[in-house]
Amino acid sequence: MTRRQFLALSAAIAAWTPAVAGQAPRIQPGRLRARLEMLSTFGRPDGGTFSDGVSRVAYSDADVAARAWLMDELRGAGLAPRIDPAGNIFARVEGRDPARPPIVFGSHIDTVPNGGNFDGSLGTLAALEVLESLAAAKWTTRHPLELVVWAHEEGVAFTQGLSGSRIVAGDVPDDVLERTWNGMTRAEALRRIGGAPERLRDAVRAPGAHHCYLELHIEQGGTLDTRKVPIGIVTGIVAIHRHEVRVTGMANHAGTTPMDQRQDALIAAARGVLAVRAVGAARQGPQVATVGRLDVVPNAPNVIPGEVTFTVELRDLSEDLLALMADEIRERLDLIAQETGTTMAMRQVSRNPAAAAAPRVQEAIIAAAGDEGLAALRLPSGAGHDAQMMARLGPMGMIFVPSVGGVSHAPAEFTSWDDCARGAQVLLVAVLAADARDTMV
Ligand code: GLV
Ligand code: MN
Ligand code: MN
Numbered sequence: 001m002t003r004r005q006f007l008a009l010s011a012a013i014a015a016w017t018p019a020v021a022g023q024a025p026r027i028q029p030g031r032l033r034a035r036l037e038m039l040s041t042f043g044r045p046d047g048g049t050f051s052d053g054v055s056r057v058a059y060s061d062a063d064v065a066a067r068a069w070l071m072d073e074l075r076g077a078g079l080a081p082r083i084d085p086a087g088n089i090f091a092r093v094e095g096r097d098p099a100r101p102p103i104v105f106g107s108h109i110d111t112v113p114n115g116g117n118f119d120g121s122l123g124t125l126a127a128l129e130v131l132e133s134l135a136a137a138k139w140t141t142r143h144p145l146e147l148v149v150w151a152h153e154e155g156v157a158f159t160q161g162l163s164g165s166r167i168v169a170g171d172v173p174d175d176v177l178e179r180t181w182n183g184m185t186r187a188e189a190l191r192r193i194g195g196a197p198e199r200l201r202d203a204v205r206a207p208g209a210h211h212c213y214l215e216l217h218i219e220q221g222g223t224l225d226t227r228k229v230p231i232g233i234v235t236g237i238v239a240i241h242r243h244e245v246r247v248t249g250m251a252n253h254a255g256t257t258p259m260d261q262r263q264d265a266l267i268a269a270a271r272g273v274l275a276v277r278a279v280g281a282a283r284q285g286p287q288v289a290t291v292g293r294l295d296v297v298p299n300a301p302n303v304i305p306g307e308v309t310f311t312v313e314l315r316d317l318s319e320d321l322l323a324l325m326a327d328e329i330r331e332r333l334d335l336i337a338q339e340t341g342t343t344m345a346m347r348q349v350s351r352n353p354a355a356a357a358a359p360r361v362q363e364a365i366i367a368a369a370g371d372e373g374l375a376a377l378r379l380p381s382g383a384g385h386d387a388q389m390m391a392r393l394g395p396m397g398m399i400f401v402p403s404v405g406g407v408s409h410a411p412a413e414f415t416s417w418d419d420c421a422r423g424a425q426v427l428l429v430a431v432l433a434a435d436a437r438d439t440m441v
Helices: 003-014 029-039 061-076 121-136 163-168 186-192 197-203 223-227 265-281 319-340 359-371 417-435
Strands: 089-093 103-108 145-150 212-218 231-237 239-248 288-290 294-297 307-316 343-352 376-381 396-401
Touching: 029 061, 029 121, 029 417, 061 089, 061 121, 061 145, 089 121, 103 121, 103 417, 121 145, 121 212, 121 417, 145 163, 163 197, 186 197, 212 359, 212 417, 223 231, 223 376, 231 359, 231 417, 239 265, 239 319, 265 288, 265 294, 265 307, 265 319, 307 319, 319 343, 359 376, 359 396, 359 417, 376 396, 396 417
Parallel strands: 103 145, 103 212, 212 396, 231 376
Antiparallel strands: 089 145, 231 396, 239 307, 239 343, 288 307, 294 307
16 A cells, blocks of 8 residues: 555545444345356356356347346345336335435446456345345335446447446437447347337436435456455546547458558558557556457458458546547557558547546445445546446445456456455445435535
8 A cells, every 4th residue: 555545545534434333234145146146147158157257248138138137136125126218227215205316326237248247247236235135124214225237338339338327317419329239229229128219318317316326346456456455435437438440451362462562451450559559558657548349351361451440448537638649549540551551540439438436425435334344445447337427417436346366357357255245235334324414415
């Protein structure tokens, strides 16, 4: 721990006031684990086990089946879940004072291809665990409580993530339903998961509609694991800007076209990938730049590629820096295009804004960790989360638990069962701490 982090943590602990002074109902770790293991079977590779991870890309058969299972689990817990027009699942428990805005908490269950068992799944099933544990203890809150399972967080489909929360936050571009991916329009995809594209705008909520939003998530980086701290309090979430680069060369015969007469789009793209890395690494700081997907046309061994499209993803807390990095990448691509006899056109395809966690929500989490006798560390999130969309509507906060070895978006992603249980318990107490306040603003 650096001296600065130590001082920040000490200040946070000095400010800690008990959330519910050890009186909170307890979550059931065994039930949480059993559900995580069950959810992992949806999208598991054939013949695989838990440790082989999942491919549960949004709108896939596995996603549809997992959502149906989850709806049953929610009903089995005595809840009455409903799906909003954007495909988000909500389950609400009324509070003692129906005039108060709800405390909303949850996460997502879609994954990246070959993803892990904890990203999104933990926060979703912990939210259910919180509602069930409070109900079993006959604990009623002043505010209504609302569990949410966000539709399509990862952004594998349609190259844009935070899809369900984005709509709820009011970001609904006119062409949103026409976009196609994997032979499906977005409207068809939404219908597959029980959404109602014709009423999409009904899913939008107004700023101030929530008392606050809370999300438990695995850290996905290695800070907590390295420092052996069980609870992270997120201070803010990075902005994510995605671009698409379309490289156009000339397709030609791989056997008859001399090496000095080629306009090979893949060679240009390969140099483009290195240019993206160079820009990402050009300055000190936490900014990152990644090319994660290439589509090569025609993608045949005996044809010089005529066209390549690749993604460029840039992340940092500063959106100004991301804009500057995009300009630098564009300049380098122009040069590569000249040298390779190709054209390289780069356009921005999505933007997740950076978001700060609300101080009072952070305080509620610190109080919850304090109640549970757990050390906690403030840290920013380098991963994107639906919480950054919810920050547009009101106070937001996130609880992180350690990712072993900092591995995520891969089958080896793992968080110890004890850490999962600790995170769920801190979520429960943080909900109660938030409930005790009239406003989180
Ligand atoms: C979501 O997990 C992201 O950060 O891409
Ligand atoms: Mn996630
Ligand atoms: Mn993810």
